[in-house]
Amino acid sequence: MDFSLSQEQEMFRSSVRKFLDGNGSTQIARDFIRGDGSSLEKALAGLAGLGCTAITIPEKYEGAELGSLDLVPVLEELGRAHLPGIYLETLAFSVPLIEKYGTEQQRQKYLPQIATGSRTVTLAWLEPKGGYHPNEVQTSASIEGTSLVINGTKSSVPEGETADTYLLLVRTSDGTDGEGLSLVLVDRDEIKVKTRKQKSFDETRMLAEVTFEKVIVSTDCVLGEINQGWSILQEGLLHINAALCSLMIGGMDRLVEMTAEYAKIRVQFGQPIGRFQAIKHRIADMKTDLETARSLSYYATWALETNAADREAAIFSARAFTTEAYIRIASHSIQIHGGIGFTEELDCQLYLKRARYYENYLGSIQHYREKAAVALNW
Amino acid sequence: MDFSFTKKEEKFRSVLREWLEQNLPEGWLEGKTALPEDNREYSQFLRNWQKKLYEGGWAAIAWPKQYGGRDATLMEEIIYQQEMVRVKAPPLINYVGIHMVGPTLIQIGTEEQKHKYIEKMLTGEEVWCQGYSEPNAGSDLTAIKTTAVKDGERWIINGQKVWTSFGHLADKCFLLARTSNHEKRQKGITVFLVDMHQPGVETRPIIQMDGEHDFNEVYFNDAVAYDADIVGEIDEGWKVMITLLMHERTGIGAQLFTLEQQFGDFVELAKELQENGSPLIKDPLVRQKMVDLYTRNRGAQLNYYRNLTTTLKRGYPGAEGSMDKLLVSELTKEMFSYALTLHGHQGVLWKEDAIMDSSWQKNYLYSFGMTIGGGTSEIQRNTIAERILGLPKDMGR
């Protein structure tokens, strides 16, 4: 019995933290919000240099061939520093899917570039009117010989204007509930799309509407079998949701830390506010929520890595709990900071906005609870 | 990360399992698990059970071999608790002796004390209770007023204890008494090993809100103890209490494993209870709430294993135990509360009229004691904030 990250994993965490702290931590996100992407670029390059982008990629494709658990400390640190970017979509969605379903040609093309940090992949799923339900996917890709002709508009695509590759969910034939959908790898520099930036509440998240008008790509770009996109996507959701928990926990950890520190030094009525139990007990609950989320998330990732029988229930329930706890912790941290908590200057608001973004990202809390109930055979 | 048990641990489990199958009271595994109502019969039944555990070498596995234990590892203790919960084994009547007083005496008791008490503790011949709380001292034990005054050879004890679990069944009491007054109120408290069967000790029952009688008031009127009955140093009982707390390392685990088992029953309940011909577990709102409870229950179990890992590596338990205690007690309360909600208006029918099993109502009522006994939830929150996060202590401490 050893329910903890390994020494190597913790050591890797330290080096990532040291690097990000050395580069300004949340200041990177603040520069980015102001429109200056240079510090982010530098940070992302540095992280790639540390090997963060290569972790789960097989050695054959220039990766480190480690497991999902090895990604956990890295994601926690990225969440803590509140780094903008689509590393989650790239590393915890596209990589496992390309590895498992990609053709040899696709693997050779994408995995080494992702490993070195020179390629990012985003997920283009939502559409302007739709939700996450498969019936709402209207963007079509019709097969003409060895070509796919894509028509339609994707919405709220993370880094839709800058990502190197879209992992695009399209309708390749008629059907309901996931039938007839396919995933296609579309490289942005090989096609022409119309994009429109969408302003996001979480300003570190660059979203865009991406319109495909008779965009032609080769059928070789289909990931896995044609018309099997929905079930492939389900596998990807396991990976990305487990990883998302780690990312959120990094932010929660920082919030609890900064709130506890503030409660020790802020004096009112002649004493640190951390002595008032209205504050103290709330912080204790925040800490308890954080550790519960962390345990659930470690287990979820362990279950994913070891293909445990309860992996679906573990991942979906962890996802639902962690999202809710993140919002709760961020809200409390603002309140406990008093007037200064309400300012732009303090980082609390950054984390809160991110938490609200993730709340419904790839599905709502209710949706994931229901999925957990189904996984539990209830 | 590794959730597996070693071969040696698995072997330990199967040996214990086999022993339990052969030695649990007759019909127990088939569900004949009702305990006698009558206090005397109840006590005898549980003493017999402990004797049996003792004879099999299963009464106090964490104790050193030389004192009749097995030198069990922490993991073996966990497995032991898991197996006991799995078969819903009868409660250990001498829980206080085996898990608290015994290990403390083995560590810091005198040779005479060990000789006098240890074996009888193990066999169930002498049952122990813990005399800490008083009417004016609960969360704050430094406020105790029970006194012990030296009179020649003897210490004369006067005062009142309250909420004393097992008090009516106990032969001995691990008692906190004030022996002197100091500015630092932790100082001046002394631990005595007191005989409950003496003229100066009177036990009166207290009936709990669940209708049961587990705890008592205990009055000390010129009760007597001797120097030889003092544990540790005079006036330094606080240190003894901390030593004792360090030994109480798997009680929360047992509560968590019990909750896990009860959660399984809870799921079955939601499948059996119906509304308009459809099982409640198919109702979307019920499912949402149940997944939430499931998740937090899993989280509490997993926290426990994570804290256990820390304890194993560090060698002693830390303040994280407060989180385990807070979560298991609050979650148990919440789960049984929701179980009653699911019963609908028939939830108020109980005892022989209960529509399901009356244990739902009973456990619901019992659960209120869990967030109070063993340190209230508020005290656990203080500990989490102060000892784990370093927030300033409350006023007056």
Ligand SMILES: Cc1cc2nc3c(=O)[nH]c(=O)nc-3n(C[C@H](O)[C@H](O)[C@H](O)COP(=O)(O)OP(=O)(O)OC[C@H]3O[C@@H](n4cnc5c(N)ncnc54)[C@H](O)[C@@H]3O)c2cc1C
């Ligand atoms: C939108 C907005 C507009 C404002 N406008 C004005 C204005 O026009 N003029 C003006 O003078 N001020 C103004 N303020 C300031 C406002 O009055 C203070 O922010 C508020 O009184 C809290 O004080 P603080 O920010 O110093 O927080 P603190 O007093 O430091 O409180 C920090 C935290 O500790 C808690 N806390 C403090 N004491 C206790 C206690 N005894 N028990 C339990 N918890 C405690 C607080 O509830 C809070 O959660 C404004 C604030 C805001 C947010």
Ligand SMILES: Cc1cc2nc3c(=O)[nH]c(=O)nc-3n(C[C@H](O)[C@H](O)[C@H](O)COP(=O)(O)OP(=O)(O)OC[C@H]3O[C@@H](n4cnc5c(N)ncnc54)[C@H](O)[C@@H]3O)c2cc1C
């Ligand atoms: C089922 C059960 C079994 C028990 N068995 C035993 C036993 O065998 N031996 C024994 O000695 N005792 C036993 N107790 C007593 C138990 O230890 C006390 O009830 C408990 O410590 C609380 O003390 P109290 O009842 O005096 O409540 P109080 O300490 O008076 O507390 C009243 C309320 O005030 C809150 N409070 C107190 N201090 C603080 C603080 N600093 N900050 C915030 N809130 C605070 C508490 O959380 C509680 O909500 C048992 C209790 C129960 C319920």
